[in-house]
Amino acid sequence: MAEPLLRVEKLVRRFGGITATDNVSLDVAAGELHAIIGPNGAGKTTLISQLTGHLDPHSGSVSLGGRDITYLPAYRRCALGLARSFQITSLLLDFTAADNVALAAQAHAGTSFRFFANARKEKGLRDAAHAALDRVGLLHRADVLVSRLSHGERRQIELAVALASKPKLLLLDEPMAGLGVTESQGMVKLLQELRKEVSIVLVEHDMPAVFALADRISVLVYGRVIASGDPAEIRANEDVKRAYLGDQHVVTHHG
Amino acid sequence: MKAFTVSKAVTALMLAGLVLLPLYSSLSGNIFILTLFTRVVILALAAASLNLIMGFGGMMSFGHAAYLGIGGYAVGMLAQEGVGSGFIQFPVALAASAIYGLVIGALSLRTRGVYFIMITLAFAQMAYYVASGLARYGGDDGLTVYKRSDFSGLINLGNRTQFYYLCLACLFAVIFLIWRIVNSRFGLVVQGLRSNEQRMQAIGFPAKRYQLVCFVISGMMCGLAGALLANNTDFISPAVMYWTRSGDLMVMVILGGMGTLFGPVMGAVVYLLLEEFLSQLTEYWALIMGPLLLLIVLFGRGGIMGLLGRLHRG
Numbered sequence: 001m002a003e004p005l006l007r008v009e010k011l012v013r014r015f016g017g018i019t020a021t022d023n024v025s026l027d028v029a030a031g032e033l034h035a036i037i038g039p040n041g042a043g044k045t046t047l048i049s050q051l052t053g054h055l056d057p058h059s060g061s062v063s064l065g066g067r068d069i070t071y072l073p074a075y076r077r078c079a080l081g082l083a084r085s086f087q088i089t090s091l092l093l094d095f096t097a098a099d100n101v102a103l104a105a106q107a108h109a110g111t112s113f114r115f116f117a118n119a120r121k122e123k124g125l126r127d128a129a130h131a132a133l134d135r136v137g138l139l140h141r142a143d144v145l146v147s148r149l150s151h152g153e154r155r156q157i158e159l160a161v162a163l164a165s166k167p168k169l170l171l172l173d174e175p176m177a178g179l180g181v182t183e184s185q186g187m188v189k190l191l192q193e194l195r196k197e198v199s200i201v202l203v204e205h206d207m208p209a210v211f212a213l214a215d216r217i218s219v220l221v222y223g224r225v226i227a228s229g230d231p232a233e234i235r236a237n238e239d240v241k242r243a244y245l246g247d248q249h250v251v252t253h254h255g
Numbered sequence: 256m257k258a259f260t261v262s263k264a265v266t267a268l269m270l271a272g273l274v275l276l277p278l279y280s281s282l283s284g285n286i287f288i289l290t291l292f293t294r295v296v297i298l299a300l301a302a303a304s305l306n307l308i309m310g311f312g313g314m315m316s317f318g319h320a321a322y323l324g325i326g327g328y329a330v331g332m333l334a335q336e337g338v339g340s341g342f343i344q345f346p347v348a349l350a351a352s353a354i355y356g357l358v359i360g361a362l363s364l365r366t367r368g369v370y371f372i373m374i375t376l377a378f379a380q381m382a383y384y385v386a387s388g389l390a391r392y393g394g395d396d397g398l399t400v401y402k403r404s405d406f407s408g409l410i411n412l413g414n415r416t417q418f419y420y421l422c423l424a425c426l427f428a429v430i431f432l433i434w435r436i437v438n439s440r441f442g443l444v445v446q447g448l449r450s451n452e453q454r455m456q457a458i459g460f461p462a463k464r465y466q467l468v469c470f471v472i473s474g475m476m477c478g479l480a481g482a483l484l485a486n487n488t489d490f491i492s493p494a495v496m497y498w499t500r501s502g503d504l505m506v507m508v509i510l511g512g513m514g515t516l517f518g519p520v521m522g523a524v525v526y527l528l529l530e531e532f533l534s535q536l537t538e539y540w541a542l543i544m545g546p547l548l549l550l551i552v553l554f555g556r557g558g559i560m561g562l563l564g565r566l567h568r569g
Contacts, residue, residue: 052457078459090457092450103447107459112440113468119440165458 003066005030005169005199006051011060013046020046021057022223028169033191033200035210038220039243044203045087047220048173051201052084053077064169078107081168085158085175087203091146097157098142102129104164132164133157136190152183159190169199176206188212211235219243262563266517269524273423277416289415291531296422297483299523302507303429304476309505310514311437312469313449317372318359318379319504322352322474324386324496326481331398331491341404341412345482352478353471355382360470364463379501386493397492400485412486422483426520429476434516436472445469510551512560521559 004027013021020043028034038044049055051062053074061070069077083104092100099120105128106112106119119125133139136156141149146157155175162170175191176184188209194200195213204210210217211231218228219240227237234240273296280289301323308314329348338344363374392398403412412418436442444465447455452462485491494500503526511522529547533540555562 054453054457073461074456075459075461078457084457086454086457090451090454092447092454094450095447099443103443103455103460104458106440106443112444112460112465114440115442116435116439118435118438119443120438122440161454161458 004028005032005065006201007061007063008051009061009063011047011050011057011062013043013050013055013057015046020223021050024060024220024223024225026218026225026228028199028201030168030199032215033195033202033213035202035204035214035217036220037204037207037210037217042220043223044220045173046223048084048171048201048203051171052082075107078165078167081166082171083162083165083167083169084171085155085162085173087173087177089151089154089158091154091157091161093147094145096143096145097133097138097149097153097160098126098129100146100157101132101160101164102126104161105129105132108165128164129160132160135163135194136160137186152179155179155183155187156190159194163194163198167198169201170194171201171203173203174205175202176204176209184209260564261566262560265563266521269517269521277419281416286415289419291527293415293419293422293487294484295524295527296419296426297480297487298504298507298527299520300422300426300429300483301477301480302504302511302519302523303426303433304473304480305504306508306513306515306519307433307436307473307476308470309508310512310518311433311442311449312445312466312473314364314466314470315368315372315505316363316375316470316473317498317501317505318375318377318382319473319477320496320498320500321355321359321379321382322477323481323484323500324382324491324493325351325355326478326483327485327491327495328386328389328392328398328481329478330404330482330485331400332392334400334402334404335392335398339402339405341406344404345479348478348482349475352474352481356471356474357467360467360474364466364470376498376501379496380498383493383496383498386496393492395493397490397494400489400491403486403489404482418486422487425479425483429479430516430520432476437516441465441468506548508558510548510558512558515558515560518558518560525559 006028008024008026011021011024012019024047036044046055050057053072056071061068063069064080064082069080102125105125109124130139130142133142136159138153138156138160141153146154149157159175176187179187184206191213202213214231216228216230217234218225219234221243226239226243227234276292277289280286305316305319308316326348329351330344333344333347359378363371366374387395410417410421437446444460448462448466456462484495507522507526508519510526511520512518529544533543557564
């Protein structure tokens with residue numbers, strides 16, 4: 001098998017006495033949509049934060065395209081092709097949608113130590129921003145301040161921002177969080193399109209969405225990966241069933 | 256966007272007033288007003304520079320007056336040592352401000368929020384005490400600048416009108432620069448960092464680098480104001496670096512409107528004219544000034560510029 005795009009090996013992160021990430025290893029192949037699921041408090045966000053560089057692990061390693069990135073700061077990982085969306089929408093509220101996306105494009109198009117020329121008139125950046133907004137279906141809202149957009153629209157902007165940096169790997173932390181039924185369906189549709197272009201790690205609570213989208217699924221319980229496989233395998237897995245029925249003690253005994 | 260607004264009209268009036276002031280002064284024979292406004296223009300320049308980091312960059316520096324002192328002392332000390340040329344004094348003032356900004360910024364930008372305010376304040380107070388200890392240059396008593404910066408006949412700083420126009424030209428040049436900067440790639444990054452640092456890091460911008468460069472640019476602009484100030488008063492003392500002076504600059508920025516191009520100029524004009532006017536009325540002018548500022552800050556969110564903007568929208 002070829003070198004995986006993302007390789008996580010024996011990652012450990014503790015908070016006091018709690019081991020939030022407990023010896024997690026997983027591989028994400030290029031072109032794959034890899035979902036990470038697990039009950040509340042399973043350590044999904046902690047794991048994602050270590051992948052993006054917002055949190056340092058205590059041991060283990062993370063590599064992207066064969067390069068060790070375990071302790072690289074977030075902005076360097078981004079330059080290497082790792083983009084993320086936040087579980088809780090995190091955008092520049094007092095900027096327009098287009099500005100938000102154009103800044104992401106700017107980060108990957110030459111130096112930003114340019115002090116004189118009007119950046120909003122740089123055609124390359126504007127075009128990239130409009131293309132990404134068009135991709136998520138929000139082109140008509142390009143010049144609206146993000147603070148005036150709805151929650152659902154902001155989730156879409158999150159995606160557009162991540163796309164504008166032309167990533168190799170997209171880390172999506174609960175992109176459906178807080179979306180209504182129709183909005184969720186729209187998002188699933190969108191992700192189905194995007195997965196053709198970019199590898200995706202998806203952390204999500206919405207099970208129908210996960211099973212519809214994922215090539216492979218890893219199940220996280222108490223910070224450990226208790227199962228990893230394609231959707232059919234995961235559906236059939238006894239440990240996973242128990243974890244989702246709430247009998248988590250059984251699972252830890254098995255581990 | 257191109258429409259007429261109240262704030263634009265008021266700004267244009269103010270700028271026209273500043274440009275025409277020497278004319279009024281010479282026609283009416285009122286020399287005092289020209290002296291007063293030279294000071295206003297210089298401090299407006301300092302406030303505009305502070306606004307670049309505070310309003311646009313979200314960096315609440317409480318030690319900006321240090322640059323007034325550094326720029327001023329560069330002129331004063333060089334003059335004392337017999338170097339009278341402005342072509343040397345002014346670049347030295349800018350370079351010294353840049354170095355101070357680089358060191359202070361690199362240390363201060365490790366912190367955020369209240370800690371940033373306190374650490375910039377602490378460094379400015381250190382600069383104040385260093386200046387007080389310069390026995391050769393007057394120490395506590397300050398240093399008289401016997402000869403204004405000499406620009407070899409290009410412009411005569413001893414001439415009130417010429418000096419006023421030099422200061423005004425510097426102010427306009429700095430505002431023009433700030434306008435270009437805030438709309439540039441660099442400026443958008445700095446404003447993005449003010450808005451949401453986590454997001455900017457996540458899309459690939461190392462925060463500190465950009466903030467530090469912005470901090471240094473702002474410091475150099477204020478250093479220029481300091482060099483002009485020493486020429487205006489023919490005197491420089493540690494008092495210009497005192498923390499209350501940094502506070503004055505902050506008040507001017509907030510009063511006029513943070514993060515607006517002309518707000519700090521408006522703030523400086525209103526603040527200094529109020530101070531002048533009220534101190535003629537009563538010795539206890541601060542008792543009136545304080546509540547007045549409080550009211551404007553409380554009810555005029557966004558300062559004078561914000562008030563004018565709302566006036567327009569009704």
